[in-house]
Amino acid sequence: MVLIGFDGFQALDLVGPMEVFSKANTYAPTGGATPFRYGLAIASASGDTIVSNSGLQISGAVPLGKLADDLDTIMVSGGSVEALGDSPEGRSLLLWLKTHARNARRVASVCTGAFVLGAAGLLEGRRATTHWANCGRLQEMFPGTQVVADAIYVADGKVYTSAGVTAGIDLALALVEQDLGAEVALAVARDLVLYLRRPGGQSQFSANLAAQAQASDRFRELLRWIAEHPTDDLGLPALADRAAMSERNFGRLFKAQTGMTPSTYVELVRLDRAKMLLETTNWPLARIAERSGLGSVPTFIRACHRRIGVTPEQYRARFRLPAVAGEAPGNTP
Template sequence: MIGFDGVQSLDIVGPMEVFAVANLHSPAGVMPYRITLASHTGGEITTHAGLRLAGAVALDDLPDELDTIVIAGGSEAALRHAASEDGVLPWLRARVPRTPRIASVCTGAFVLAAGGFLDGRRATTHWNACALLQALRPAIQVEPDAIFIAQPPFYTSAGVTAGIDLCLSLVEADCGSTVALAVARELVLYMRRPGGQSQFSAGLKVPASATPRLRSLIASIIDDPTGDLCGAALAERAGMSERTLSRVFRKETGHTPGYFIEAARVDRAKILLETSDWPLARVAERAGFGSMDALHRAFLKRVGATPGFYRKRFGPHSDCTS
């Protein structure tokens, strides 16, 4: 597990706990994981929260053969150094050809990207950094809504706690579903987290400076995108005229009410596609779309894929890590 000063604490301790608990639940006498915290020079690592992690091994002192390397994310300044020729990158280049699995947690993907390792591959990172990763490395196929993506030998996860989901999947691959389920139960985790990053980012797209009245209206739209959301109904709920609501909504969110409503309905449809086997007509109805055609058009516009393809990739019976 590779860290550095300024690292995100959970990016380190979350994955390490998954592997440590897997050791506890493996058959008697079997210890599938030897877990090592490492850094460029070894010694103490200070996380961005001020937590001090002692006993890190210097990269040059690690064994010649490693099964899995996991690179944590962290502050922008820390990542810039880690991804530089003075940081982790030169060591990583030498290790890539002979290491079966190389993973990143959260913005640790930027270290892999800096080395060109993700070019031509699907990858993900924290939802708030996906656009930057895509801009910096256009050759990467960035998937903003994935929790984690496996493109062996490289594995990338979304923000912070998604590294736990990724490492739990590695435990399942190594030790079987029984051990992975035991780890999930002990750590109070989903074996398979329902939904993608949109579940966590949708509500955050509303500026904190928005008025309480508008924030309340937006929360009600996200909570129930199937209700009567015509201009007159929204204006009445907000205590404004339609014209005033439209002006205030655009000023405070950057979008029209109609744009936001469609986004909320697409997010609801994503969750239904990820967690249910409902027919698409029922998904469309429960997400607030008037028809399957409306669902299809909205998905193509906002997701770049059809609802059927999205379900195949992220649905309850899909292999979303392939």
Template sequence: MTEKPDFLPSASRRNPPRQIVFIAFDGAEPLDLTGPIGVFSRAEEQVPGTYDIRVASIDGAPIKTRSPLTLGGIEPLSGIAGNIDTLLVAGGNEQAVRRAATDPTLVAWLATHAKSARRVGSICTGAFVLGAAGLLDGRAVTTHWAAISALKEYFPQAQVEPDAIYRIDGRICTSAGVTAGIDLALALVKGDLGHAVAAAIARDLVLFLHRPGGQRQFSSTLEAQAAESDLFSELLVWMLEHPQADLSVPALADRAAMSPRNFARRFLQEVGKTPARHVLQIRLDHACRHLEKTAWTIDRVAERSGLKTADTMHRVFRQELGLTPSEYRSRFAAGS
């Protein structure tokens, strides 16, 4: 049962409840809906009268998600009336998102109702639907790490941030892949009802209230885990845990009991990137995490992450993220 915090904001000041509308479509990712809905539902349990949660699609028919799960209780867009507090668009598989983003009825409805909603956002690749409605231009946004390049290509006026778990830029809020929608929902609830309520929900769901790190650390690690062979599985974990170690090709080849030349060739085949590139991403991930979660100096972060010097770290951040380490910390540090 959800733990109730000692202090609960009065719901009497929010009459009627804030209307939270999730927009779904066939092929939607079910967790993009059920995860954030679970957060808002728990908030409603703690502070009754806070939220009126609705799920809508163009015609209101049951949603066939990208899994075997079919979702009922869907309303047609035409049935959504009254003041909309928050509009959130789910993501889904590429074909489903493409259909949604090119559906004139859906895009027109979203563009019209977004004008009066207090907040408009997306979970995962739902960002493409927001973009199609003209809502991303000039905004700092994010999406699933595998779709970052496509989002930049399709919506060049958006300020796409590849490492953010979620991004709230004024009225527009976007989240990274799938489970990051839960992080975004927790942040929105925290903004509405305060830290105590959001923290109680996070404890109930066994989640971080503020997840450590950015999605870059997950993308590089998940890419490595997706290799067809498990030849380097133990080595990849060891590398991730020892960014300060000698991670040169000769040293890694020795640990793998292979010749340097054969190691470099097989690593590229199995992992999909060169050893040097993977090492750079590991060290960058560690540096980002230290900047987000500690008050260490840049010199200390560079040393602890394996980048060795502040100058090297500054160059890598500029090259890979387009930000200085200080700029990254100011944007993504906990509590910023």
């Protein structure tokens, strides 16, 4: 397995997955004639020292030309794709990928490393993702790719792409699970003190964070209040009154500030709360609908279909925490 960096790479994109695979060697089964072990190498186009965008230096990188031809997994880190650009280093990396990717069992990228895979022609006709801030650009540059903007990581055939920074750890854990099973992947996650091993279909960010990123201070405080009170009256008249504005002016400014209508934001906030309860409790759907502000099970089901394309039961089956899955439904209020 080789992890590829370049000058301007993002440090965690490289060392995060490296730690996961290294730690997996600790928990890999030791029985059998040929015990499983990841053989790990950090490589770059020319080898020697590579410098991250934060100034971290990694010395001793293997030159691409000295790597074996029969690599199992190739993972390209993200970072400053502009710095890589049309440089000799960038051209060498793309030529090497085009030649060696076809023989590898898997090819993966972290964050903006997806642009490198795209430039090498590896994303054509495939689904892919990258950091949420760069998804639009990825789609523009590679129109033959179906960019999945709201996913932690995406697998399409032998090509795997992941979102920003820590999502590379999630992808690495998924690859460990593919190779060694869920028990080893969870052991690695526990060892690295990860709160949750996030499945690929999880959102990169919540509706609340997405809206707050665009809003002014005045609206940001209201957004936080809405997120903290999903079961309150959050209709347009009540919100406009809380903002001391007319309904018409409030609705217009809210959309300008957040990119969505008040009703859309409220539904997304309530759905975020419902998803959290699906993941962390065994509560019946009626209780979750009530405690998230969605009100009724039919409303809850319609919101799930409209926003995430699955039923609440399907979401729970996929994303519920292992510790919760084995518990009987509780009576906690």
